[in-house]
Amino acid sequence: MAFLAVELRNITKTFPGVIANNNINLGVKDGEIHAIVGENGAGKSTLMNILYGLEHQDKGNIVIRGKKVRMENPHVAISHGIGMVHQHFMLVRRFTVAENIVLGREPRRGPFTDIRKGLEKIREISDRYGFGIPAGEITGNLPVGMLQRAEIVKVLYRGAKILILDEPTAVLTPQEVKELFLILRNLKEQGHTVIFITHKLKEVMEIADRVTVMRKGAVAGVRQTGETDESELSRMMIGRTVYLETGRKKAEKKETLLELRGVSLEDEKGVKALDNVSLELSSGEILGIAGVEGNGQNDLLEAVWGLKKTSSGKIYLMGRDITRLEPARARREGMSYIPADRQRHGLVLEYSVAFNMALGRQADRSFSHGIWKMNFTGMREKSRQMISEYNIVPGNPGAPAYSLSGGNQQKIVVAREIDRNPSVLLAAHPTRGVDIGVVEIIYKKLLEERAKGKGIILVSSELSEILALSDRILVMFSGRITGETSPDKTCEEELGMMMTGSISMQERQ
Amino acid sequence: MKRKTLMINLAVPLMAVLFSLAVGALFILITGKNPFFVYSILFSGIFGNLYGIGQLFFYATPLIFTGLAVAFAFKAGLFNIGCEGQLYMGSLLCAWTGCVFSGLPGLLLIPVCLAAAAAGGAAWGFIPGMLKAKTGAHEVITTIMLNFIALAFTNYIVTSHFFVPGTVRTPQIAAAARLPAIAGILPGFKGSSLNFSFFIALAAALAVWYILYLSRFGYELRAMGYNPAAGEYAGVDSSKMMIVTLAVSGGISGLVGSNYVMGYKYYFEQGFSGGVGFMGIAVALLGKNHPFGIIAASLLFGGLSFGSLLVNSVVPKEILDILQAVVILSVVVGNTVFSRILLRNSATGDDKPDTQRADAIIGEQVSREGLRRK
Ligand SMILES: Nc1ncnc2c1ncn2[C@@H]1O[C@H](COP(=O)(O)OP(=O)(O)O)[C@@H](O)[C@H]1O
Ligand SMILES: [Mg+2]
Secondary structure: OOOOOEEEEEEEEEEOOEEEEEEEEEEEOOOOEEEEEEOOOOOHHHHHHHHOOOOOOOEEEEEEOOEEEOOOOHHHHHHOOEEEEOOOOOOOOOOEHHHHHHOOOOOEEOOEEOHHHHHHHHHHHHHHHOOOOOOOOEHHHOOHHHHHHHHHHHHHHOOOOEEEEEOHHHHOOHHHHHHHHHHHHHHHHOOOEEEEEEOOHHHHHHHOOEEEEEEOOEEEEEEEHHHOOHHHHHHHHHOOOOOOOOOOOOOOOOOEEEEEEEEEEEOOOOOEEEEEEEEEEEOOEEEEEEOOOOOOHHHHHHHHHOOOOOOEEEEEEOOEEOOOOOHHHHHHOOEEEEOOOHHHHHOOOOOEHHHHHHOOOOOOOOOEOOOOOEOHHHHHHHHHHHHHHHOOOOOOOOOEHHHOOHHHHHHHHHHHHHHOOOOEEEEEOOOOOOOHHHHHHHHHHHHHHHHOOOEEEEEEOOHHHHHHHOOEEEEEEOOEEEEEEOHHHOOHHHHHHHHOOOOOHHHHO | OHHHHHHHHHHHHHHHHHHHHHHHHHHHHHOOOOHHHHHHHHHHHHHOOHHHHHHHHHHHHHHHHHHHHHHHHHHOOOOOOOHHHHHHHHHHHHHHHHHHOOOOOHHHHHHHHHHHHHHHHHHHHHHHHHHHHHHOOOHHHHHHHHHHHHHHHHHHHHHHOOOOOOOOEOOOOOHHHOOOEHHHHOHHHOOOOOEOHHHHHHHHHHHHHHHHHHOHHHHHHHHHHHOHHHHHHOOOOHHHHHHHHHHHHHHHHHOHHHHHOOOOOOOOEOOOOOOHHHHHHHHHHHOOOOHHHHHHHHHHHHHHHHHHHHHHHOOOOHHHHHHHHHHHHHHHHHHHHHHHHHOOOOOOOOOOOHHHHHHHHHHHHHHHHHHHHO
């Protein structure tokens, strides 16, 4: 009998207060694409970190091709042909792609690095699997999708036969996801084994051969993708059926809350990130902004928020000119902002959950009494309330934010921003990297705010999200608004084509 | 997790001290002396009588100020290497005030002189803060450079304008401006230079602790130190914060003047500091940037400074300089090694000790500045 590529036997791992992995058994066959799905905090990353030697199991064994292995550290894993691509990339921004790939395994000629030999090998890998990476480019200048490919090539360069990808699609645009899947299929055809972590069931069905579902640190089941469907998987994942049906009613149009008139913005390199953007947001409205990542959606929100200075045009909030407002003022004027990158902008990871709940509104009475005194009691109370309302785990307001899983971190940000009771909510990718159960909560909250007459700008790369929530949809392409539509007049395919500029509004009509 | 961090924070400095004593013993052996004998002189000299304890506190006092100054800036993600310059400016202004306003009564003159010490240091911290906020000039460079300027400036003043002929010091400050010596109150401390400034240092530590951990200002300051982008998003005015932080940090350094000028010699003298401004960096490191840790670290380094005088007759006093250096080195190395052993979670655990955090912060600042320049 052929050995399994990877076998995890009875793996148990506890962190103070949580059982991250509880007696896990996992078998990955040679040459398959094996998906691992589960809610945030289900223990997927922990399990993979154990397999890669970054964490150490309390109990259980790791068996690679029939041989028991003690994964002391990643070097041991690499020597057994295991490679891992993390969700947060580990690349030196100022190096070229090639330098990053050979880093630590530089081909040598005498005492010198033989970069040409490295380049040859990289090119060969790149061609064989269709990566198409620009080996000579400075890493920092590349888009996220390309960085991820560089990470995968790096792992292959080190001779990995078993690849672990931890939520690789969370940061990608739909187009980039397609390209990644092509690469994964090539890898599989050429005999590699891929372990693919995600919480998007659609992707599982599309790319994986088999899938292991994890729930609350344990394995909830293993399925052949041909013999299951999304609804069964989602039941296994969260233990009940979810309805993302939003039950939207037509909102009656009322006053204009936010208005942009001819707003333009140049980025650091002088490229126009926003080009003459005009829009209106009414009360009780969710305005969806659809676009391929990097076409100005985030710049739009940051300009409104005051993080980026516009070069021309005006922004009005309830009739008042707020074009040059600083973020601190923006908050006082009644706006909230769920930023696209929660770890970079939305949270101070070293701070506790309670401290993060206060971030940006630390001057409110619930969080401080004037500049010289924090209100710890109020902060804890507020946090407890939001923790239970959003079901944030662990439910301890004193836990440092970095110890929470990504989905729970996101819940902190969403809870905080909605709790501020703004009249305008700017939401960038509010459900990115969040599992389906949490998506449900966040959708519900956004719709509640809308029902209260708030105005919401929703930027998302998930078209299904835009379609499910928006009253109106604006399409952005290279810094301009190139079209307007509404969910009942369009569908994902058409939106997708509008976003990539393949069809224009005129053609559509 | 918390408990493990606490364990590292206590165990590493403790091990470092023990280790450096062992290394010191080796060096003492090389000089041909008995380490036990030397150490017994050291310990009985410091702890054997009130005089020794008084000197220990006296030598610790300026280190508490400079350690606090470094830590305060560090918590905001800023590196203040300019304590030396700041304390010179503060002390000179303090001495000048104490001489010029000699007409004021003591109850008033003492606070005024303290304010002058803080203001002189604060001004010297304000400049790099301003430069960084307005032009992005890195504070490590500017604070170092300002040290030289402060040194040269004060030298010039006490050699050309405001000095007692034949010396390189200012005249003595008014009697009303002087802080009482402890020996004057508790005769047991007779001969010790310990003065009221020690309590000012303790109060400063308490104040820094309160500001950093219990005030909203401290909340915003540390948020900016941990994650500048999130701070900005949250509406913390980072330019203002940099300026205020470095000014306050400089002000704390300036208070060193309260010990030497107001409590010990009663005048400002060229080169009086003996490098306590730089020692502050080591103190902050050993004290883990926590005000109470800094008090403990100051006592250790203060004890070694005083101890070097005690053992000077037996072994070269450089032996104790070696001890100081070994303590610092072992803390730096110990942090990394110990956290690796105790916290085996390099994957997700981010409770990095401050030394690694420092690297992270430097990296972040550099890349942010790189972006701004483009
Ligand atoms: N270093 C750590 N310290 C404490 N708790 C942790 C640590 N890493 C993960 N956890 C906890 O373990 C659980 C599983 O986390 P994780 O494996 O990251 O989940 P997933 O990747 O499925 O979202 C979560 O409750 C998380 O908070
Ligand atoms: Mg994960």
